[in-house]
Amino acid sequence: MSDVRKCLDAFKEVATSPRKQLDKVLAEGKKAIGVIPYYAPEEIAYAAGMIPFGMWGAEVQVTESKKYFPAFYCSIVHACLDLAIKGAYKGLSAVMIPLTCDSLKGMGANWQYGVKDIPVIDVAYAQNRKILGGIDFTTSQFKKIRNQLQEVAGVLISDKAVAEAIKVYDENRAVCLEFTKLVAKHSQTVSVTDRAYVLKARYFMDRKEHTEWVKALNGMLAALPEEAVKGKKIVTTGIMADTAELLKILDDFGFTIVADQITHESVDLRQETPADFDPFRAMALRLAHIEGTSVLFEPEKLRGKQLVEIAKEAGADGVLWVNTKFCDPEEFDYVPCKKALDEADIPNLQIEVDQQMVNYEQIRTALETFRDIL
Amino acid sequence: MAVTEEKKPGKVVLRELQDKIAQDVFDAKARGEKIGWCASNFPQEICTAMDIKVAYPENMGAAVGAKGGGQRMCEEAEAMGYSIDLCSYARINLAFAKSGECPENSIPEPDFLLCCNNICGCMMKWYENIAVEKNIPLLMIDIPHLTEMTCDEDRIKYIRAQFDDCIAKLEEITGKKMDFNKLKEVMATSQRSSKAWIRALNCMGAEPSPFSGFDVFNTMAVATVGRGTPEAAAAFEYLADEYETAIKEGRSTFKGEEKYRILFEGIACWANLRTTYKTLQSRGINLTSTIYGPAFSFFYSNLDELMAAYSYVPNSYCFEKEVQLRCEDAIAKKVDGAVMHVNRSCKRWSGNTYELERQLRERVGIPTMTFDGDQSDPRVFSEAQYTTRVEALVEIMEANKQKKREAK
Numbered sequence: 001m002s003d004v005r006k007c008l009d010a011f012k013e014v015a016t017s018p019r020k021q022l023d024k025v026l027a028e029g030k031k032a033i034g035v036i037p038y039y040a041p042e043e044i045a046y047a048a049g050m051i052p053f054g055m056w057g058a059e060v061q062v063t064e065s066k067k068y069f070p071a072f073y074c075s076i077v078h079a080c081l082d083l084a085i086k087g088a089y090k091g092l093s094a095v096m097i098p099l100t101c102d103s104l105k106g107m108g109a110n111w112q113y114g115v116k117d118i119p120v121i122d123v124a125y126a127q128n129r130k131i132l133g134g135i136d137f138t139t140s141q142f143k144k145i146r147n148q149l150q151e152v153a154g155v156l157i158s159d160k161a162v163a164e165a166i167k168v169y170d171e172n173r174a175v176c177l178e179f180t181k182l183v184a185k186h187s188q189t190v191s192v193t194d195r196a197y198v199l200k201a202r203y204f205m206d207r208k209e210h211t212e213w214v215k216a217l218n219g220m221l222a223a224l225p226e227e228a229v230k231g232k233k234i235v236t237t238g239i240m241a242d243t244a245e246l247l248k249i250l251d252d253f254g255f256t257i258v259a260d261q262i263t264h265e266s267v268d269l270r271q272e273t274p275a276d277f278d279p280f281r282a283m284a285l286r287l288a289h290i291e292g293t294s295v296l297f298e299p300e301k302l303r304g305k306q307l308v309e310i311a312k313e314a315g316a317d318g319v320l321w322v323n324t325k326f327c328d329p330e331e332f333d334y335v336p337c338k339k340a341l342d343e344a345d346i347p348n349l350q351i352e353v354d355q356q357m358v359n360y361e362q363i364r365t366a367l368e369t370f371r372d373i374l
Numbered sequence: 375m376a377v378t379e380e381k382k383p384g385k386v387v388l389r390e391l392q393d394k395i396a397q398d399v400f401d402a403k404a405r406g407e408k409i410g411w412c413a414s415n416f417p418q419e420i421c422t423a424m425d426i427k428v429a430y431p432e433n434m435g436a437a438v439g440a441k442g443g444g445q446r447m448c449e450e451a452e453a454m455g456y457s458i459d460l461c462s463y464a465r466i467n468l469a470f471a472k473s474g475e476c477p478e479n480s481i482p483e484p485d486f487l488l489c490c491n492n493i494c495g496c497m498m499k500w501y502e503n504i505a506v507e508k509n510i511p512l513l514m515i516d517i518p519h520l521t522e523m524t525c526d527e528d529r530i531k532y533i534r535a536q537f538d539d540c541i542a543k544l545e546e547i548t549g550k551k552m553d554f555n556k557l558k559e560v561m562a563t564s565q566r567s568s569k570a571w572i573r574a575l576n577c578m579g580a581e582p583s584p585f586s587g588f589d590v591f592n593t594m595a596v597a598t599v600g601r602g603t604p605e606a607a608a609a610f611e612y613l614a615d616e617y618e619t620a621i622k623e624g625r626s627t628f629k630g631e632e633k634y635r636i637l638f639e640g641i642a643c644w645a646n647l648r649t650t651y652k653t654l655q656s657r658g659i660n661l662t663s664t665i666y667g668p669a670f671s672f673f674y675s676n677l678d679e680l681m682a683a684y685s686y687v688p689n690s691y692c693f694e695k696e697v698q699l700r701c702e703d704a705i706a707k708k709v710d711g712a713v714m715h716v717n718r719s720c721k722r723w724s725g726n727t728y729e730l731e732r733q734l735r736e737r738v739g740i741p742t743m744t745f746d747g748d749q750s751d752p753r754v755f756s757e758a759q760y761t762t763r764v765e766a767l768v769e770i771m772e773a774n775k776q777k778k779r780e781a782k
Contacts, residue, residue, distance in 0.1 A: 068729060069728075070724050072724075099518065099519040100495075102494055102495045102721040102722035105689075106721075108521065109693030109694075109729060110729060122521040124518045126516060126518070126532060127495075127498065127518075128514055128516040128532075131539060132535065134516070140528040141528065144528075297514065298502060300506070301506040323457075325459075326459055328460060328499060329495075331457040331459060332460065332499035332500060332502070333499070334455060334456075335454060335503065
């Protein structure tokens with residue numbers, strides 16, 4: 001087995017066994033903080049010596065969460081709540097729940113009633129995020145969260161420590177972004193599934209350690225000769241696109257993801273933290289600059305334009321819109337973004353995925369046809 | 375005052391006023407003034423004080439649903455690529471924004487958009503799309519969801535910054551200037567309207583209630599769109615006086631004997647209003663408690679409090695406050711049970727409905743039922759499910775009454 005393969009398998013092991021990772025963190029005597037999407041300032045928890053633990057749901061059949069959320073609800077919040085009620089997150093010292101979208105605004109209360117052993121830290125920030133008042137508000141809320149996290153951690157969190165944590169996170173973003181570019185040149189070595197696991201693993205690891213792993217992988221990939229692109233080149237967009245069956249179908253049909261605009265993946269990676277004397281304000285400024293996601297206020301709707309630019313720059317044959325079922329922001333964004341793609345003559349396909357899906361045959365057929373027409 | 379001389383029922387006075395307010399927007403547009411589309415819980419004080427006319431797409435969505443056009447308009451939006459899972463008000467409006475045609479109801483073409491997300495985050499994405507489609511400015515006041523019982527200083531400061539920013543941009547767009555003395559007058563008038571509206575709603579505490587609670591769904595529109603005007607304040611005072619007189623005289627517009635009183639949770643099923651009403655009324659059930667009506671009343675005594683007041687609305691409150699409001703109202707209005715609408719359109723509202731139901735049962739000790747429905751898309755509602763559950767609720771409410779009678 002090659003070193004690259006061993007390395008990719010190590011990422012897979014982390015990405016597919018989050019509970020094992022959490023147990024490892026706890027066994028090391030560290031505290032872990034659950035982080036529900038989107039854009040919680042997890043750097044503050046990291047600055048306190050705790051390990052932020054990403055919670056983007058899981059492919060599980062939910063039962064308990066249905067006592068709280070209706071069936072027509074986002075599968076990420078369903079899965080997170082269901083797992084929490086069933087004890088899958090036992091050991092977390094707290095969970096950060098942003099109030100980003102309507103589904104998440106209901107999550108905090110349901111969590112408090114359904115999950116008694118993991119306290120909630122509400123994360124409020126400005127949706128009017130680019131104006132001065134919005135940046136000030138986000139900064140103030142992040143500072144409040146510092147106070148709450150200090151209590152959880154039992155240590156003081158200095159500005160300097162937060163600034164250091166920001167550097168760790170930014171470096172991780174940079175190496176991950178570099179990895180996505182290398183994958184486009186080594187698609188015979190790194191499958192769509194491998195790519196997803198490398199990016200996903202960062203949510204369950206100390207970011208510093210993940211950075212070292214990705215740097216090593218990037219080094220090995222860069223040393224390999226560039227490979228002819230396997231199959232059709234696509235850009236993916238959406239909230240997340242990592243259900244095992246979807247990844248398998250993409251691999252079965254030989255697609256290569258040459259770039260993505262996935263909130264769970266590169267949307268987060270593209271924006272580094274701007275320099276500012278106040279690290280909390282720096283994080284608020286980062287939030288103000290993020291583009292390409294449906295969950296943040298974007299009055300000029302730049303996502304479609306950005307998607308066209310990404311697809312053109314990456315030389316993509318088409319764009320795959322991975323719609324997370326029952327996600328209002330995504331369902332609104334789809335229409336203007338599709339219009340932008342159509343006007344740019346970029347072939348595109350929308351598929352609808354949720355984490356509780358078991359039958360992917362319709363998606364398999366749609367993707368097979370999409371491959372054939374590209 | 376003209377309204378008292380005419381001796382019209384208060385709900386007729388309010389309907390006429392609502393029609394006049396809607397016509398005023400068309401007239402302003404015809405005069406060449408810049409007009410906007412506005413979210414229902416956007417601080418109306420700004421536009422009223424600046425004499426800027428705005429139309430309300432949510433009201434249009436309700437009217438189109440009530441008049442039978444909901445499914446057709448929703449299907450038009452779905453043909454444009456919008457998911458059937460999205461809010462039906464949004465789908466109706468997005469379809470109308472594209473075609474400009476809707477026989478059931480109409481609003482003039484907007485020159486700008488005023489959005490506020492205290493009622494739901496869906497508004498934000500919906501208005502983004504209209505802004506891009508029509509290439510017009512979108513001004514948004516973001517009200518951060520409350521996580522505590524009161525709105526803190528950071529939030530007030532942020533809302534105020536947006537309030538000021540919005541006024542400056544509106545001055546630029548419309549050419550009209552904000553007169554802060556006029557704003558004070560509008561704030562005072564809004565208080566008059568809100569107090570009178572709440573006084574009218576509190577009449578539902580009488581046994582029997584002087585009116586059918588479903589009337590709230592018809593009279594509330596003016597509370598949404600016109601509460602800053604003297605005409606609206608007078609109309610609400612007229613309505614409240616009418617109800618109080620009816621209580622004194624032992625009269626009620628509820629048809630038949632009021633055997634049971636319920637809390638109705640959620641937005642009305644406009645497209646199925648008759649069925650949802652008749653199923654209850656025919657069994658002697660009157661609606662005497664709803665948080666939906668008071669949602670459009672705001673109390674404050676200065677600008678800072680005004681900022682906070684726009685956080686104190688259902689869907690923006692923290693959950694504990696939401697529960698407290700329902701429980702207090704259920705007790706004050708002496709309800710025997712609760713009918714909870716799990717509204718397919720409204721993810722914000724439906725996301726805590728099941729826990730709210732449990733809390734009402736535990737804290738107030740009343741039986742509850744849920745039913746699946748939608749505010750303006752009739753395809754979600756099932757008459758059979760609704761009727762069966764109402765019948766079961768009646769059985770429990772009757773058994774509870776019997777127990778009380780036996781205990782005496």
